[in-house]
Amino acid sequence: MGRDFQPVCQLGDLELGRGVVALVHGQAVAIFRLPDDVVVAIGNHDPFSRGAVLARGMVGVRDDVHFVATATHRHTFDLHTGRCLDDPTVTVPSFPAKVVDGTVLVGPRTERRASA
Template sequence: MSPRSSSREEWQPVCRIAELEVERGVAALVHGQSIAIFRTQDDVVYALGNHDPFARASMIARGIVGVRSGVPFVASPTHRHAFDLRSGRCLDDTHVSVPSYEVKVVEGVVLVGQRRAAAA
């Protein structure tokens, strides 16, 4: 096993949680990828790939955050497709998803980890 095992993920600091507006997204370059970061009403922070597969543009961070049947989501600003903030799965077309990333907040700093495995 290499010295860098999957249990030792790389976490990249992005911003302070206090800098994130509730239910508003921001885009950040994390691990060389454009990532959309969201903070919900209950102070949970999520990170998804910022590329909208329907609009074929990097704009997920400009989407509208909401909850559908208990599922936190962001709706694409152009086509309004809803993506589960937890998994990246499209709620309107289950064959489509965007990447989701591990997130943790340590001492008020939002850290983004590796891309999660695709939801089954």
């Protein structure tokens, strides 16, 4: 599993509460630094506007859930799971992220299991 993680940048390169885009495993990924230096990663593609804009969205917290809100349609996506908080039938991919020795690493897309 460790070799599946790709180095992206240094933690200090990320601004708190601001997103950046990186190409990870061939996919555009929006990466965010949250309080306590937690790093999260979701797909950068907004399924509503069909644009690559999620990294430019506004980061916030609602009911203890960190989210990014798109600038155009104001849809919000959970930064840990990729689920849309406004329409639970819509998701964007999520990617495992971690910091090792100050380097931000992002793994391959998290596969979701179908609900029973």
